[in-house]
Amino acid sequence: MGRLLALGILGTITREKIAVPKVPKVPWVPMGLVLTALFSGTVAEAQPGSITGTITTSAKGVAPIRVTIDQKVCGDQLPDEAIIVDAQGRLANAVVILTGVKGQHAAGPMVMNENCRFAPRVQLIAPKANLKTSSKDPVLHTTNAQLENGRTLFNVALPRPGLTITRAISSSGNVRLSCNTHPWMRGWMVATSEAAAVSGADGRFTIDNVPPGSYELRVWHEALKGAPQKVMVTSGKVTEVNVRLAGGRD
């Protein structure tokens, strides 16, 4: 019963779904999984487990940005998405990475320039992915991709909506996106070949298909820091891990 409940949870609340290659491909339909579980008789030992949890912080959200450029398109005010936290302290756009477990992430990630912000703000990508950038805004945007050490990978202009430009991210490592015409715009692409997830608006994350074992769970956030945690995953079980990030910004 516990397994069925866990599968149900995975099927409904997972925001980032991570396929682990070791596991045979199963159609991602909760009903299908339920049926498989019901009719497979005795389940073999060492079933993958999963990790789910909530990321919280004592940090407060950041004051909105007063827009003084291109207000017709961008509006007069935009939320500062550097720290998105709700009243309960639940933090969005934090990344958890499970050390030692392979995971596959987007090899052709897309970032959209929309309402003078990058969407998504934070995403997981495969190392050396090909980034597609596009715009819905009738203003000049630029997609300036830098490594965390400041080295520029490329900077492309998006002068009109509808254009999609693809550029290879030639180095592994996290990529910071900025726009040279709208300085508040930020995007982050966390490059990893390990299992990982991005927390949703409710601070929740799930990493499934984790072979049983003991792991370290690292956390990344663009402005906040948190210590790695030890996680024990048992066969076929959901391990709940709550991560709290310190309040001070970098």
Add this chain to the structure above:
Amino acid sequence: MWGAWCARCHADDGSGKVNEPTVTVEPMDFTDCQVTSAEPDADWERAVAKGGPGVGLSPEMPGFEDSLTPEQITAFVAHMRGFCKETGWPSGNTNFPRPILTEKAFPENELVILPAVSHFSEEAAPGITEGTFKVVYERRFGKRSMFEIGVPLVTTDAFLTRTGGLGDFEVAIKHALYAAGTRIVSLGAEVVLPSGDRFKDHGNGTPIFEPYLSAGMTARDWYVQTQLKVEFPVDRLRASRAGVYNAYVGRDTSAAPNTWTIGVEVNGEIAFPLQGITRHVVAVTPQVRKGLTGTGALAASVGMMVPLNKRESQGVRWVGYLLWEYLEPLRARK
């Protein structure tokens, strides 16, 4: 489109001064004619297409190659050139890569170091090794003119005796008479002053007045540059009147500012001594040049000057230069 896109950083008037800058590095001032005129269209077009990183400049300048056609980029560069409101500045399209020995026609702001070394030996006599190390400072003035000062150091190792010292100072001015499209003609005049010790063969021992014409053009993808010079020594017993001709053809191997450029020169001199017979020597100098920084503001060239005649009295001379365009950024400012 300039107003909607470029003006955000470069300003409506091209000055790069905007009320609300969104970049940390202030863009170049396109109303400054020396900035706007000095480099070829191809360099600017590459900057628009590839962005700052493509030409070694600020990565805050994005590339437009995916969003504009080459024709549109050409039009933007023409618009940018128009911010210089003065006439008479020679076009950067006539600013060709410097050959090693042929004087280029375009006026420059450069510091050039020219090392050269030759060795000659014939049977039954000790060899003669000669090296020169010349530092040349060039500075533009006015719209089309340039002066230069050259200071050579000379060392010779002849007949088992090594000497070294200052050579003959050179001062020169150059003026672009004509520069349109991709053709340029300049008139120059150089004075060589007898600062070197003539007894050690470090100098001529007499001033020499050297007027010259330099011309350059492109033919398809090739640069063609020529120079004709006559040398009038004050004391014809110490130095001969001479005519010098240099011609260069070369081409870039890519469009990047730090590209390799390959070329070859023909270098000839006809000397008319006061007594004795006219002497004509001619050499070919294959050479290769490379921009050393992303912007090409540092460059080096090396060549081998091979005599075609009178080989019984002259050997191969290794020549080259290291140049620094000292008003150009070496790399992107942060």
